[in-house]
Amino acid sequence: MASNPQGKDVQAYPPTSLDFINRPNPVEPLAAPPKHPLHGASHLHSAYTHDLRRLLLDRVPRDAAGEAAAKRLRSEDEGSSRSNGTSQARDLPSLPRLPVRSGSGSKASRRRLPPTLSGLHQPPPDAGLLPSISVQHPRQQTPDAQVSPSEVKVAGTSNDTSYLERNDCSEAEKPALSAVKSRSKKPAKNKWSEQETADLLKGVAKFGIGSWSKILKCEEFSFNRRTALDLKDRFRVCCPEHYRKPKAQSQSQHDNIEGSVNKYAKPNDRKGASDLARLGIEQPFQKSTRRSRHGYTKEQDDALYRGFLEHGKSWAAIQKDEKVLAERTPTDLRDRFRLKYPKEYAAAGLAPRPEVFPQPPDRGSQAADTRDSSANRDKSTSEATANTDVPVRSEQPHLQPADSSPASRPYDPHVSLPNDVFLGIPADDEDMDTEPLTLDRGILDWAFETTKLNNQESSNSRGEYAPPPRASGTMPASSSSFSNTGNASALLPSLATITAVSDDSEQLELPSLMQYFSSIEGDSRSGGNSFLSFEELLSQS
């Protein structure tokens, strides 16, 4: 802590964005002086130098509010020097004010999010100007790389929620995750074009109803990011009369099917015989040879369980032994038992059922990779299930799998929630009242690993924060390391804990992304206590 000529303490580092964030709430001032978010050194918020204040005012856009603030400052300066000559007013910065909810009298005690955490899973608004911290594929920033404004905009408004698709969270964290997901997960509509529909119908004419994957893979036809499921759904809309004859015994169900078709299908979505003829489809569609589905009765389930107790996993023996299961194949029985009694199934040393989430090429990026990783995940969950004797599927019925879902994709810092609560992008204040912000757990891995590293390495005995190795240039893979490091999950606060902060003065202190940026930029100061200020970030861009 240095001293200015007036003898007052000033902070020993340029103000970072987090300093502005941690400015006391004008509604509910902090009882304790704020600390630096990285090394915990206290600094007085009222100790900004006059030069800094002038600098900040120069940076503030000279809109009406900015002019008013400048005028206010000037008048305060003059007034204070005229009146008592004290430097108190001079030392109080007149920074841009935090937004204060109008008419918030009754909500003045509204809980404030720990600002250090609230934006960590979000890139800065101009993230495209900064080097990638992607886990697996860091973006190659060439010196002449130009980022168009539209690209930055896309990064800031993406609907991608991959950073939310995690299944390694605790039960307490799930509500928070689902809340954010429900807020941000809104995939864009991908309407079927006439050409796509024509290709679909031709494909059905060629391969038959139900061969959706074959149609999808056939190079003869082209589809815009469709899955086999999409093809089936589209065909059901276009040709309901060809798709799965409704159950004869239930006229109401038949009505429902027709009703649902009419509900969603526009008149020109329905394809009649004339439409098919125009596409060169003269023959009726080949029906699927697939057996129709039959739900299991309680009697069948009981018989299956009984048979398993007697014959173990000899499904054929069970099928022969239980009359009520005569219509099922041994594999059917295996499938049902796997689903209905996962615990017993795992106890028999069998792998749990794989979870399938078909994705179009672009949504899943690389289908082959998805499947490979999905298989790996299944193996790992199988081992976990066998070891813990806990049915994985029944424990996590609503979670997307980590690998086949977007969760498996690397953490992408260029994907963010549409609002940044502290970097100036307008935020929906009402949402903030009811929905917690979430933090990508990968950052916690990193924090934990870094802390551990600092404790181990005596070279940094002053306890200073050490940035990640510059050579890697990547953030640590989050899901695997976190789920496998029980220590990390034990030492770090759960998401629920973070979002449930009730004491306004409590703020978790985690390493800043700014620090990381400075390290991968090769800043020689990165090992010390210097941090990139706004000025430096702007100048580097």
Place this chain on the structure above:
DNA sequence: GTAGGGCTATGA
């Protein structure tokens, strides 16, 4: 015959 894992019908 069984296991692993993919495909797709069904209904919301």
Place this chain on the structure above:
DNA sequence: TCATAGCCCTAC
């Protein structure tokens, strides 16, 4: 459009 679960394919 999606989640669920019954059905299916293939390797061993």
